[in-house]
Amino acid sequence: MDISETGVQIGEKLALLLNEKQQKELAQYLLEDIVSIVDAGANSAKHNWQQDSPLTEIREGDLYLCLEQRLVKVREQEIFLTAKEFDILFLLASNPPYGYIKDPQDKKKWIVDEEAAKVVRRIFDLCIAGKGPMQIAKILTNEKVLTVTAYHAKQKGWTMPEHLYQWCAKSVSGILERREYTGCTVNFKTYTKSLKFKKRLQNPKENQRIFEGTQPAIIKHGQWERVQILRENKRRPTKTGKTSMFSGLVRCADCGAKLYYCTCNSYKDDSQDHFVCSNYKSNTGSCRIHYIREITLYKRVLECVQQTLTYVQLFKDDFTQEMLMQDEVSRKAELTQKRKALSGAQKRMEDLDKIIQRLYEDNVLGKLSDLRFQKLSAQYETEQAEIRQLSETLEREIQEEAKQVSDVGRFLQLTERYSDIQELDAVTVNELIEKIVIHSPEKIDGRKHVTIEIYFTYVGKIRIPLQKPELPASTEKSA
Secondary structure, three states: OOOOOOHHHHHHHHHHHOOHHHHHHHHHHHHHHHHHHHHOOOOOOOOOOOOOOOOOEEEEOOEEEEOOOOEEEEOOEEEOOOHHHHHHHHHHHOOOOOOEEEEOOEEEEEEEOHHHHHHHHHHHHHHHOOOOHHHHHHHHHHOOOOOHHHHHHHHHOOOOOOOOOOOOHHHHHHHHHOHHHHOOEEEOOEEOOOOOOOOOEEOOHHHOEEEOOOOOOOOOHHHHHHHHHHHHOOOOOOOOOOOOOOOOOEEEOOOOOEEEEEOOOOOOOOOOOEEEEOOOOOOOOOOOOOEEEHHHHHHHHHHHHHHHHHHHHHOHHHHHHHHHHHHHHHHHHHHHHHHHHHHHHHHHHHHHHHHHHHHHHHHHOOOOOHHHHHHHHHHHHHHHHHHHHHHHHHHHHHHHHHHOOOOHHHHHHHHHHOOOOOOOOHHHHHHHEEEEEEOOOEEEOOEEEOOEEEEEOOOEEOOOOOOOOOOOOOOOOOO
C-alpha cells in the first residue's frame, strides 16, 4: 500500500483487506489521539449546520461523521482532520444497509444488491401478509436463507459464521423499520441530552431530516408506510392457536379501542369465533358490547370490497371527483366526532377525581370502611387508567387525521391489482383496508342490526351513491 495515495484509495484497500470488526478496531485506533485531545479540552467550536442537502451521517458510539460537511465529532465536540485522515476514517466506518452495496464507480453512493434486495422485498411481503418478525425469521430459517452476517461474509470472503441460516426477530425488525429502503436518506435520527449523558435517544420524526431519492428504492413508499401501521398492532395467536386476518383492524365505534378476537375449541367449526370490544369485559368495563362473529364479518367485508372495487373501476373519473369533494367534509366530521369523544373522556376523568376524593373523605370520617374504600377506589382507578389510555389514543388520532389528505391515485393503483376478488386473504385485507369500525347493535323490527364501516387505505370511507352515474356510451348495436 502506497502512503502517497489519496485517503479514498487507502480507505478502499483497507475496507477490502479487513473484516467489519477489524475496520472498527482500526477506526478506534485512529481516534485514540483525538479522544485524548478532546479530554484535554481542545477546540470545540460549534458547527453551523447546513440542511439544504442530504447528509451522509454515521454514528458509532461517541463518534459522529458527516460526509458532505467533512465533519467529525467525538462526544459532541468538533474535531479537525486532514482530508486524507477524514477519507480513511469515513470509508472504514461506513457500511450500507443489507440490500445495498457501494457503487464501484463512486464509493460514497449506494446501488441495489439484487440478491439481498429479493430477501428484503420478501420480508416486507410477509409482513403485509400478516406475519410478525418472529414468524418471518422462522420462515427464512426454514428456507435456508443466509443471514445478514453470513451473506456479508460470503460476499467479502471472510470466515463464515457458525449459524448460517439462523435468523432472529431483531434482525427482521431492523429491516422492516429502515426508511432508507424507500430510497431516501434520514438524518438526525438520534440525539443526546447533554455531553455527560452518553446514551443516544430516538429523535421525534418532526426533528429528523428526510431527503428523498438519494439512492434507488427497494421498497415502495406506500408499502413501507403500511408495514409501519401494521406493526403498531400486535397480532398474537389466541390460546387455541387461531389467528384472524382482521386482527388489529377492527375498532369500536364508541370508545375507539380494538376488538379482541375470541375463539374456542368447543365447536367443531369456526362458526362461533368472534370479535368483542376490549373495554366491554362482560359488562364490567367502560364500554358497551360491540360484538360480531368473524364469519359474518368476512361475508360483509367481502361484499363491500367487491361492490366498491366494481364501482371504482366502472366510474373512475366520477369516483375521483367525489372523493376529492368528500375528503375535506368527511375529515371534518370525523374530527368533530373524535373531539366530542375526547371531551367526554376528559369530563369523566374529572368526575372520577371528585368521586375518589369524596370516598377518601368518607373513609377518614368513618362513614366508609377501609375494605370497602379499597375495593371502590381500585375500581375507579382502573377505569381512570382505561380512560387515560383512550384519551391518549384519541389525541394521537386527532393529530394524525388533521394532517391526512386522501391519496386517490395510490388507491386507484391498488384497485387495478384487485380487479376480480372472489375471496379475501391477509394480503388483500392489509393492503386494501385501513380499519373496520363496528357499531353497537340496534333493534329494528325485533331483530338486532350491527352497522359496519370500512375505511380503505389512502382514501378512508367510500360512499357509493344510490343513483350511479350513467356508463359511457359504447358502440351502438345494429337494429
